[in-house]
Structure formats: C-alpha cells, structure tokens
C-alpha cells in the first residue's frame with residue numbers, strides 16, 4: 364500500500380515525522396509532500412531519511428544535477444500511484460484549499476488529481492478551529508467522504524487551552540489503516556445501533572425530549588461500516604447526515620424506536636443501544652393544542668417501553684452493548700444496568716458539568732464488562748471512542764465464548 368503523507372505548515376509539522384514512521388510500521392510505503400510553509404517548521408531531509416523516498420517540496424520540478432527532469436507532471440503521477448492521502452497537520456489553509464478546489468501548490472493540485480481515500484488530521488489554534496469558515500470547510504470535506512481525525516483538547520503552542528491539538532499518532536495511523544480497508548474485522552457482522560433522543564408529544568405542537576445529539580451513535584455507525592459491518596441505524600430526531608453505507612430508519616418516539624428495534628433484532632449479531640430514550644411519555648396525547656391559562660398545569664406521564672431490557676431478554680448469543688449516562692456513581696450504576704438489562708457491556712459516561720458528553724464531539728467513558736472487567740477510555744473524539752468500543756466488544760465476545 365502506498366500512502367502520500369501531506370505535511371502542512373503548522374507547529375505540529377514535527378509530529379508528522381512520527382506519523383511517517385507509524386504508517387510504515389503498518390505496512391505503508393510513504394512518500395511525503397511538504398507545503399512551503401511546512402518547510403519552515405521541519406526539513407524535507409527528515410522525511411526523506413525516515414521514509415527512504417524523495418520528499419516533494421514544489422509543484423515545479425527542477426532539473427536534477429544530471430540535467431534530467433524527474434517528471435514534468437509529477438503531481439498526476441504521484442496521485443495515480445497512491446492508495447491513500449493522509450494530511451497531517453492539515454492547516455486551516457489546506458482545509459480551505461481542499462474544500463474549494465484551489466490548486467496553487469503541489470499538495471492541493473495532487474489532492475484534486477487523487478481519487479482514493481483521504482484522511483485529514485487538522486491542527487490549529489482553537490479560534491481558527493471554531494471559526495465558521497473552518498467549520499463550513501470541514502462539513503464540505505466530510506460530505507465528500509473524507510475521514511477527519513478531529514484534534515484533541517489541550518494546551519496549544521499559542522498558549523490557549525481548547526480543541527486544536529493534533530490527534531494522537533496512533534489514532535491517525537489507525538484511521539489510515541481503516542480508510543484503505545485494511546481493517547475489516549467487522550465483516551460478516553450486522554450491527555444494529557440506536558442513536559439520538561426520542562421526542563414524546565404532549566399535544567400536536569409540544570414534546571418532551573433530551574439533550575442527546577446522536578453524535579456517539581452516528582460515530583459508532585460510521586466506524587462499524589468502515590470496518591466492514593452491515594449497519595442498521597435506528598435514529599431519533601437529530602441534525603446529522605447518515606454515514607455512508609449505513610441503512611437508517613428514522614423514528615420519533617420511544618414507542619416507534621421500540622418497534623423498529625424489535626423488527627430488526629433477528630438480523631443483528633451486535634446490538635448497540637446508544638440512544639437516549641425518553642423514560643416517560645403521555646399515553647393519551649390530546650389532538651388539540653393545550654391552551655395557556657394562568658393555572659398550574661400537571662401532566663401524568665407513563666413509563667415508555669424499556670427497549671434495552673426487552674432486547675436483553677431476546678438477545679440470545681448476540682452481543683448487547685448498552686449506554687448509561689449518569690450524574691453520580693458511574694461504575695456502580697453501569698454494573699446495575701449490566702445485571703438488570705442482561706447487557707454484555709455498558710458504556711458509562713458521566714453527564715452534567717463541564718465534561719458533559721451531550722452535544723459534544725468528544726467523550727470520556729468507562730466500559731464495564733460482564734466479565735467483571737472495566738476499561739476507562741481517555742477523553743477523545745467520539746469516532747475514536749467508537750473504535751475502541753468495537754475493539755473491546757470483539758475481545759469480550761472471544762472471552763465469553765471461551766468461558767462457555
């Protein structure tokens with residue numbers, strides 16, 4: 364497998380040298396392309412020495428010492444010969460160039476000529492990362508099917524604290540491996556995933572719901588599909604696009620989610636219940652809008668169907684992964700849920716306070732397994748957490764089978 368490693372002009376350019384190594388360790392032959400700005404931070408010689416291949420530093424090939432031209436249209440040749448393009452650090456400038464199809468240097472020209480999978484690992488100052496222009500460019504690139512390895516939170520070189528630090532080298536190299544389909548360890552699996560909140564109507568215009576954004580469930584669906592699974596995603600109302608290659612069933616209420624899950628349970632080999640299903644609803648919804656009065660209003664709500672408990676009863680030898688969002692006693696509550704709902708694993712996350720997972724692109728969870736083990740996962744992008752959940756799930760299934 365041949366990877367082109369594009370290096371942009373950011374402080375994190377020095378980390379790209381380590382990434383070149385990590386890609387080679389995973390079986391890639393690596394050719395580096397550096398922007399002019401990248402060469403202000405690290406020398407081409409570093410990459411040439413590490414990869415054993417010429418580092419490309421300019422669009423216009425110069426004559427070699429022997430007087431011959433390497434290739435007049437090298438950007439096309441490099442694009443055609445590569446299986447993968449990984450850009451790290453992807454500067455705000457490169458994201459903008461790629462999103463808009465500008466082709467003013469070797470890397471952006473080669474990007475336009477390249478038709479294979481693209482992995483982008485942005486790194487920049489928090490304000491640049493959060494700027495509406497960068498957000499819009501990322502959205503365009505995501506929609507184009509590129510893999511974005513989100514930056515981490517942390518202390519940045521500019522002295523600010525926030526998102527913008529280049530993702531971990533293992534995460535970027537892992538995304539590269541997945542992007543070229545080297546990692547297909549979920550092939551043959553059918554993964555049924557629920558995501559998002561549910562909405563329980565109070566009258567024709569009002570409803571009760573919760574703060575779930577669906578991002579964790581959608582990240583799980585995206586990762587599972589990339590790793591070769593057939594994915595059935597039962598989604599509550601969210602503002603997210605369906606990941607490529609995933610069958611989405613859109614539902615609104617807990618009752619509809621219950622029916623959609625029960626209809627598909629037989630097909631699944633792994634079930635992940637990441638949705639934040641409402642616990643209560645109004646059984647008899649008035650057909651007319653409730654009028655505002657000066658009087659206090661009380662509503663009597665009834666419990667919704669307990670989808671997780673019912674799946675636990677019917678699961679057979681399917682792997683069942685539940686989620687527990689708790690404000691206190693995280694692991695104890697997860698263990699209780701594991702037992703009472705017959706889950707094989709509960710992904711427990713603390714909600715409330717500044718580290719809440721709701722609406723965030725990141726999460727920090729503890730995996731609580733039916734074998735008694737626990738695995739705390741460090742705060743990371745939800746896609747990264749999703750990958751680790753499946754890694755642990757596959758190991759857990761082997762352990763459960765071995766114990767039978």
Ligand SMILES: Cc1cc2nc3c(=O)[nH]c(=O)nc-3n(C[C@H](O)[C@H](O)[C@H](O)COP(=O)(O)O)c2cc1C
Pocket residue numbers: 370371372373374375398399400401452453454455456457486487488491
């Ligand atoms: C010291 C320094 C650090 C920089 N760090 C970053 C960075 O981390 N991310 C980024 O997007 N731009 C950063 N920039 C700005 C880019 O270098 C600048 O936008 C440049 O045009 C990017 O060129 P390229 O995208 O062709 O590599 C930095 C600039 C300087 C002077």
